[in-house]
Amino acid sequence: xxxxxxxxxxxxxxxxxxxxxxxxxxxxxxxxxxxxxxxxxxxxxxxxxxxxxxxxxxxxxxxxxxxxxxxxxxxxxxxxxxxxxxxxxxxxxxxxxxxxxxxxxxxxxxxxxxxxxxxxxxxxxxxxxxxxxxxxxxxxxxxxxxxxxxxxxxxxxxxxxxxxxxxxxxxxxxxxxxxxxxxxxxxxxxxxxxxxxxxxxxxxxxxxxxxxxxxxxxxxxxxxxxxxxxxxxxxxxxxxxxxxxxxxxxxxxxxxxxxxxxxxxxxxxxxxxxxxxxxxxxxxxxxxxxxxxxxxxxxxxxxxxxxxxxxxxxxxxxxxxxxxxxxxxxxxxxxxxxxxxxxxxxxxxxxxxxxxxxxxxxxxxxxxxxxxxxxxxxxxxxxxxxxxxxxxxxxxxxxxxxxxxxxxxxxxxxxxxxxxxxxxxxxxxxxxxxxxxxxxxxxxxxxxxxxxxxxxxxxxxxxxxxxxxxxxxxxxxxxxxxxxxxxxxxxxxxxxxxxxxxxxxxxxxxxxxxxxxxxxxxxxxxxxxxxxxxxxxxxxxxxxxxxxxxxxxxxxxx
Amino acid sequence: xxxxxxxxxxxxxxxxxxxxxxxxxxxxxxxxxxxxxxxxxxxxxxxxxxxxxxxxxxxxxxxxxxxxxxxxxxxxxxxxxxxxxxxxxxxxxxxxxxxx
Numbered sequence: 001x002x003x004x005x006x007x008x009x010x011x012x013x014x015x016x017x018x019x020x021x022x023x024x025x026x027x028x029x030x031x032x033x034x035x036x037x038x039x040x041x042x043x044x045x046x047x048x049x050x051x052x053x054x055x056x057x058x059x060x061x062x063x064x065x066x067x068x069x070x071x072x073x074x075x076x077x078x079x080x081x082x083x084x085x086x087x088x089x090x091x092x093x094x095x096x097x098x099x100x101x102x103x104x105x106x107x108x109x110x111x112x113x114x115x116x117x118x119x120x121x122x123x124x125x126x127x128x129x130x131x132x133x134x135x136x137x138x139x140x141x142x143x144x145x146x147x148x149x150x151x152x153x154x155x156x157x158x159x160x161x162x163x164x165x166x167x168x169x170x171x172x173x174x175x176x177x178x179x180x181x182x183x184x185x186x187x188x189x190x191x192x193x194x195x196x197x198x199x200x201x202x203x204x205x206x207x208x209x210x211x212x213x214x215x216x217x218x219x220x221x222x223x224x225x226x227x228x229x230x231x232x233x234x235x236x237x238x239x240x241x242x243x244x245x246x247x248x249x250x251x252x253x254x255x256x257x258x259x260x261x262x263x264x265x266x267x268x269x270x271x272x273x274x275x276x277x278x279x280x281x282x283x284x285x286x287x288x289x290x291x292x293x294x295x296x297x298x299x300x301x302x303x304x305x306x307x308x309x310x311x312x313x314x315x316x317x318x319x320x321x322x323x324x325x326x327x328x329x330x331x332x333x334x335x336x337x338x339x340x341x342x343x344x345x346x347x348x349x350x351x352x353x354x355x356x357x358x359x360x361x362x363x364x365x366x367x368x369x370x371x372x373x374x375x376x377x378x379x380x381x382x383x384x385x386x387x388x389x390x391x392x393x394x395x396x397x398x399x400x401x402x403x404x405x406x407x408x409x410x411x412x413x414x415x416x417x418x419x420x421x422x423x424x425x426x427x428x429x430x431x432x433x434x435x436x437x438x439x440x441x442x443x444x445x446x447x448x449x450x451x452x453x454x455x456x457x458x459x460x461x462x463x464x465x466x467x468x469x470x471x472x473x474x475x476x477x478x479x480x481x482x483x484x485x486x487x488x489x490x491x492x493x494x495x496x497x498x499x500x501x502x503x504x505x506x507x508x509x510x511x512x513x514x515x516x517x518x519x520x521x522x523x524x525x526x527x528x529x530x531x532x533x534x535x536x537x538x539x540x541x542x543x544x545x546x547x548x549x550x551x552x553x554x555x556x557x558x
Numbered sequence: 559x560x561x562x563x564x565x566x567x568x569x570x571x572x573x574x575x576x577x578x579x580x581x582x583x584x585x586x587x588x589x590x591x592x593x594x595x596x597x598x599x600x601x602x603x604x605x606x607x608x609x610x611x612x613x614x615x616x617x618x619x620x621x622x623x624x625x626x627x628x629x630x631x632x633x634x635x636x637x638x639x640x641x642x643x644x645x646x647x648x649x650x651x652x653x654x655x656x657x658x
Binding site: 055241 | 589598
């Protein structure tokens with residue numbers, strides 16, 4: 001089967017989702033009002049509440065939510081064949097992610113731009129809010145640990161990317177200064193930044209830096225993980241304009257250019273899908289497709305992390321309520337497109353089925369490496385870029401994304417520790433350096449605790465990260481559903497995805513529980529139990545909140 | 559710069575300039591939108607410290623710079639109310655400063 005057919009079907013379905021389904025939701029369910037005074041106008045302060053052009057806001061929202069996760073998840077999940085991953089990404093984007101992200105913005109805008117966490121407390125109840133805080137902390141913990149493992153793996157496997165990845169940080173530092181000191185105008189700086197980044201990618205293959213397999217009794221992988229956390233800790237303590245702001249900007253540009261190159265090469269080459277549609281010959285030890293598929297691909301189909309962005313910053317900058325559809329739903333479509341590109345690269349970018357099977361020799365293998373190698377194969381044959389350069393380009397893309405998510409995640413985790421310091425009156429915990437140290441420590445514990453001394457097995461927690469992320473999405477959907485019930489509007493458009501997610505999450509946790517027990521991995525077993533308890537509590541909160549709201553509505557009728 | 563003889567090319571140049579302005583607006587918005595809040599907060603924190611410097615003498619804190627900052631007081635008066643509220647004081651801490 002030709003990859004272009006799949007591409008056209010996928011993009012066409014998502015376009016239909018945007019033009020038809022999201023329009024229906026906007027008009028009939030959320031009932032957006034162009035005259036509603038959004039919080040950006042009501043509380044305009046030039047700090048948090050600033051009405052922003054919808055295209056700018058979309059770019060900002062999309063680059064905040066698009067990280068390495070929509071690449072890693074689908075690239076792992078194609079082990080069951082391309083069809084399940086493709087279907088879940090397309091239908092997930094249309095009926096789950098779009099509704100969730102769009103709804104989170106809407107719910108927040110209708111409630112003074114409060115975050116989903118605060119909304120859970122107001123709409124559902126105090127108990128639900130406590131669960132929410134625990135789930136957020138777990139998600140951040142796993143995101144940071146997993147992404148450190150992913151980048152470390154990339155650095156070990158693609159030594160040509162080491163110079164460009166770290167060089168990109170240098171480029172960001174320089175352009176940050178150029179902009180801050182107003183030496184050059186932004187369009188000029190953007191061009192310089194992109195040219196510098198691509199020059200680095202170009203020279204990367206000629207100056208490979210390979211970390212030795214063992215350094216002072218530690219594996220090379222573990223050394224990279226330590227270096228990465230050291231970097232992320234420093235980055236999260238620096239003022240944002242020094243590094244994070246210019247780097248996010250360059251990353252955003254790189255994301256669009258990378259996507260255009262990958263999609264362009266796909267269209268020019270029109271490769272055949274090498275991998276089977278349904279893989280009947282999965283490697284031993286691969287868990288069953290249902291329910292694991294639905295937690296392996298979180299970002300790209302539905303992700304709770306988006307709700308945090310939607311209700312945290314995006315809702316405070318929404319100019320008109322009707323913009324929520326474009327920013328939220330189309331943001332999810334953008335992420336779906338990234339996931340689709342990852343699926344195509346990881347299934348069509350191989351010469352033979354044997355090559356593909358060698359890459360996917362066990363569950364958790366392949367993943368982002370398959371994306372890089374498959375994508376490089378497509379770019380090389382499609383537009384003639386040398387394969388090493390193409391691989392470097394994609395590695396840099398994935399590593400920079402994971403890096404950005406990591407230090408944003410670490411910064412958020414630091415805030416949580418500082419907040420705890422505040423709540424429990426521990427002055428020492430409120431200091432940024434100490435809170436950062438605690439955050440890094442807990443992530444390192446997870447990265448090494450899950451994967452052993454070399455940290456290479458840390459990707460085992462990927463599905464666990466997916467389940468926690470889906471729980472978060474479930475809580476956001478619950479808030480939206482309860483709001484809809486109280487407004488006497490149809491609730492099934494949000495309740496059906498919510499129920500589906502909860503069932504799949506709980507099933508996946510139970511299956512993983514048995515796997516961890518069989519492996520004798522007590523650390524992950526305990527973590528799994530914690531998430532499972534949270535999941536069951538979320539399910540019970542759902543039932544009781546909905547029952548309560550419906551009873552209230554019935555009382556009002558009488 | 560030479561003036562173009564034909565009006566067609568000058569309108570084209572205007573269009574180009576308008577387009578470049580638009581591009582600059584978008585790139586600058588994209589660059590700043592995401593961190594506007596964080597940076598504005600950092601600046602507000604510094605400004606808050608400055609307020610303390612200016613008004614400290616009035617609240618009984620010895621400040622050698624107060625002689626020089628005295629003339630800034632009327633200028634900062636507008637921000638005084640927001641500042642003391644941010645600092646966790648519901649009402650003005652100063653008896654002779656009734657802003658609320």
